[in-house]
Amino acid sequence: MSDEQRPQQAPNGATSSAAGDDSTPAKTDDAAVTRSARAGGRSGGPWGGMGMPAEKALDMRGTLSRLLGDLRDHRVALVGIIVLGVLSVALAVIGPKLLGNATNIVFAGFLSRNLPDGITREQALEGLRASGNDQLADLLEPLNFVPGAGVDFRALAIILAWVLVVYLGSFLFGWLQARITAIVVQTSMYRLRQRVEAKLGRVPLKYFDGQPRGEVLSRVTNDIDNIAQTMSQTLAQLITSVLTVIGVLVMMFVISPLLALIALVTVPLSALVTALIAKRSQPQFIRQWRTTGELNGHIEEMYTGHALVKVFGQQPAAQRTFDDKNGELYDASFKAQFISGTIQPAMGFIANLNYVIVAVIGGLRVASGTMTLGDVQAFIQYSRQFTQPITQIAAMMNMLQSGAASAERVYALLDAEEQTPDPAAPERLERVSGRVAFEDVSFSYSPDAPLIEDLSLVAEPGQTVAIVGPTGAGKTTLVNLIMRFYDVDAGRITLDGVDTREMTRDDLRRSVGMVLQDTWLFEGTIAQNIVYPIEATRHGGELTPEISARMMRAAEATHVDAFVHSLPDGFDTVVTEEGGSLSAGERQLLTIARAFVADPPILILDEATSSVDTRTEVLVQKAMNALRVGRTSFVIAHRLSTITGADVIVVMEHGRIVEQGSHAELLERDGAYRRLYQSQFAAPVEEEPDEASVH
Structure with a gap:
């Protein structure tokens, strides 16, 4: 990727991308690569990982520990979740025992209703054994009954009322737990998105050079959504399941x-079964989310470049790539879901096996009189309650693995190398006059490929400095260094005598207006796009009369008003990122008007008129000449006719300044500039026919 092709964010909202200079090799953030490798990811775009070895295992424990660490600000809420979980589970665990007691009342009433009235419980049992009814006596002996009384419906009603209260209380505590959990999770995800957004503003431009935009978007959207879903469905449920296992186990030992x-x-x-299945499904989840990012990256590339794809007839190739990535995602998702999906049926089989064993042994113990029927009924319920949370925990391993894989990808972004921080006590210029000086500057995108070495250049206030040279000479790199999209390796760049590294990036970039070759518009009205640099308008602020007048002056100066008035809704016409019905030249005029509104002391124009027609270019050049009065301007140009009036023309080759001077001076020198100029304007010389070939 060339440095002119690299996406750039201009100050004051004049945002765009340039194309043409190919001096910059693609760079990848080493820290991001390391983290991505741990997550099983591949760096460098949708095709960057072909032929790489199999993914390393995800550090699930470390990632989940870090994810839980992000919840430390919610300690009180987490304690509340645990307390509510304890109360809900405790009441839920009491329920089966109460129902067992109710069963015992009914069972004892039916068995004892035919016994003689007026005798004691002990006398009734002795009479049954004396008459040979030992089995009935064994069934009645553990029960509390009154001979001949039948079912005690009053006691039964009281127990059932308590059962209702217990289960209702369990529901209410569970509901509160779920509500607090939702608040904790969504608040945490809200802050995580804020951290990611802030991180994207701190990572250097080279991070985006090595990451497809679709991949970054996938981490910011899909992966964070997956983390939120995982935490929502596992945080409270995991606590409840563990507490249920403990509570049920205690009651089971109390009963038998x-x-x-x-x-x-x-x-x-x-x-054992869960571990074996999880071991096989975990790599598939890693592969699933990695492939999701790669597919998103490909779709984003094909969508933004759909016109180019069609021009070169690459739809079949793009479709094949999509099919390959989509098929890989299908395969990974199918295997991940299928393998992890076998956990629950396996747990169900084990639970049913346990149920059969408990039912058989419990029935034998009831028949022998060592347990009551109600206790067996309660124990069977407890055995169900015991295996159910274990099954849920096993099933949650599915989501935990998927969530951990997504968290690893998000943390890889958060751990990416950041640009150098702004100074704690920055230098601030009261008024920027616009003197820019390069002092013995050296810079390279890669240590083994030097680009700019020992470059010195001074742009005095009000001067127009044109930068020309062949593709790959480092023209846009020079502009990137002024903007501090990259920091110099050696030397320094000063603004009015102050090293730009001693200023904050915001202060520096507020002093610069930038218009690039490729336009960038956001979805909104034409008016909103033009006044974007004005802070008061960025969050739905009204266009005051002063702002409207400022916008109209910019529109008139750049001849935007000429085509806007022909639109049905004028300045209220809504445009999209692609520009809608506007031509490339009209979109470029809007970005130029945006720079006019910013009214900066320094201007950077990177082939800013390349998309306008010849007549419009002449008008825009006149407007720019007026705008440049009193301002320092850097103009990158391939068409030398647009910069003949520049105060200083700098000719670059291989990262070095080989010539500088005015247009007339450089033509007289018969050097690099003259050769460039003649290559554009000199008429080709016809070769004289070779005499020998004629004959």
Whole structure:
């Protein structure tokens, strides 16, 4: 990717991308690569990872620990979630025992209603054994009954009322827990998005050079949404499931230690099955989210460059690439979901096996009189409650793996190398006159490929400095260094005698207006696009009469008003990022008008008139000449006819200034500038026919 092709953010909202100089090799953030490799990702775009070895295992434990660490600001809420979970689970665990007691009342009433009235419980049991009804006596012995009384409906009603209260209380505590969990998760994701947004403003331009925009967007949107979904469905549920296992296990041992031990056999079996399945599904989740980012990157590239794809007839190739990536995503998603989806059926099988064993042994113990029917019923419910949270935990491993894979990708972005911070006590210029000086500047995008070496250049206030040279000479790199999109490796750049590294980037860039070759418009009205540099208008602010007058002056100076008045809605016409019905020249005029509104002391024009027609170019050049009065201007140009009036013309080759001077002076020297000029304007010389060839 050339440095002119690299996306750039101009100050004051004059944003665009330039094209033409190819001196900059694509760079990839080493820190991001390291983190991406840990997450099983591939750097360098949709095709950058072809032939790479298999992905390394995801550091799931470390990632989840870091994710939980991000919740430390919600300690009180997390304690509340745990407390509410304890209360909800405790009430839910009491319920089966109460229902078991209700069953015992009904069972004892039906068994004892045919016994003689007026005798004691002990006398009734002795009479049954004396008459040979030992089995009935064994069934009645653990129960509390009154011979001949039948079912005690009053006691039954009281127990059922308590059951209703217990389950209602469990529901209310669970509802509160879910609500607080939603607040915690969404607040955390809100802050995570803020951190990512702030991080994107701190990473250097080279990070975006090595990352497809679709991949970055996937991390900011899809991955964060997946983390939110994972936390929403696992945070409270995981706490509840663990507490349920503990509570149910306690009640099971209280009812029957033997059956509890039998039920516990399923725990290591479930854990073993879960671990084996998770080990196979985890790499597929990593592959799934990596491929999602790659597919998004390809779609974004094909969408933004759809005209170019059609011009060169590459739709079939683009479709094949899409099909390959889509097929890989299908394969990874299918395997991830299918493999992890077998966890729940496997847990269900183990749970049913446990149910059968408990039912058989419990029935034998009821028949022998060592347990009541209500206790067996309660234990079966507890065994279901015991295996259910284990099954849920196992199923949550599915989401946890997917969420951890997404979190790893987001953290790779958050851990990416940042640009050097602004100074703690920055230099501030009361008034910028616009003197820009390069003092022995050296810079390279890659240590093994020097680009600019020992470059010195001074632009006095009000001067127009034109920068020309062949493709790859480093023209746009020079502009990037002025804007501090990159920092110099050696030497320094000063603004009015102050090293730009001693200023904040915001202060520096507020002093510069920039118009690039490729236009950038956002979805909104033409008026909103023009006044974008004015802070008061960026968040829905009204166009005051003063701002409107300022906009109209800019529109008239750049001849935007000439075509805007022909539109049905005038300045209220809504345009999209692609410009809608506006021509390339009209879009370029809008970006030039945007720079006029910014009214900066320094202007950077990178082939700013390349998209306008010859007549409009003449008008724009006149307007720019008026605008440049009293301002320092840097003009990058390939068409030398547009810069003949520049105060200083700088000719660059291979990152060095080989010539500088006025247009007339450089033509007289018969050097690099003259050769460039003649290559554009000198008529080709016809070769005389070779005499020998004629004959």
